[in-house]
Amino acid sequence: MTEAHIYVIGILLAWMAGIRAYLTVFGVGLAGLLGWVDLPPALQPTMSWWVLGTSGLLAVAEFFADKIPGVDSVWDLLQTLARVPAGAFLAAATLSPDGHLSGGALAAGAGIALASHGLKAGTRALLNTSPEPASNWVASVAEDTVVIGGLALVMAHPWIALFVVVGASLLGALLVWWVWRTLSRGVRRLFAPPPAPTPPA
Numbered sequence: 001m002t003e004a005h006i007y008v009i010g011i012l013l014a015w016m017a018g019i020r021a022y023l024t025v026f027g028v029g030l031a032g033l034l035g036w037v038d039l040p041p042a043l044q045p046t047m048s049w050w051v052l053g054t055s056g057l058l059a060v061a062e063f064f065a066d067k068i069p070g071v072d073s074v075w076d077l078l079q080t081l082a083r084v085p086a087g088a089f090l091a092a093a094t095l096s097p098d099g100h101l102s103g104g105a106l107a108a109g110a111g112i113a114l115a116s117h118g119l120k121a122g123t124r125a126l127l128n129t130s131p132e133p134a135s136n137w138v139a140s141v142a143e144d145t146v147v148i149g150g151l152a153l154v155m156a157h158p159w160i161a162l163f164v165v166v167g168a169s170l171l172g173a174l175l176v177w178w179v180w181r182t183l184s185r186g187v188r189r190l191f192a193p194p195p196a197p198t199p200p201a
Contacts, residue, residue, distance in 0.1 A: 008158040010094035014087035014109040018116030020147040021086040022059040027151035042093035076121040087113020
């Protein structure tokens with residue numbers, strides 16, 4: 001695997017951690033434990049049973065919390081403390097063949113995770129202004145699908161995974177913004193005061 005591939009994998013893991021930190025950590029550890037990939041030394045602790053158990057339980061909790069309008073935004077706010085450090089660690093550990101995490105890689109991973117986390121949290125906050133819950137559920141399931149699909153592709157086809165995950169995230173955010181803008185215009189027209197009657201000549 002070339003250095004470019006490893007770099008892309010680090011970026012992608014950080015991006016996915018900004019969306020689903022626990023699921024990403026669990027997926028990396030499980031892939032290493034089952035022998036699907038050879039993890040670098042700094043990522044090998046994710047194969048331990050306590051990391052797999054903790055991240056797996058938290059991933060299940062996140063799956064349900066993220067489906068409840070309002071609760072998901074509170075969860076996103078709290079998870080800033082987990083997603084950004086997780087993204088920093090995953091990126092730096094991937095780019096560290098000797099197990100020593102560099103400050104530059106940690107900063108880059110944190111920035112990437114913060115960007116994807118902000119994109120996710122912002123779109124969900126917009127969706128929560130909608131009176132119906134279906135759009136929130138669809139967005140949450142789409143995020144689950146993107147991360148699971150990215151984890152399945154990341155080691156074998158990192159470039160494809162990068163374009164799929166980042167492209168889907170940006171497209172989803174753009175779609176949410178368009179829907180929210182359309183709905184807000186409709187609501188404004190619905191509640192706009194009627195025009196004043198024209199006085200008789």
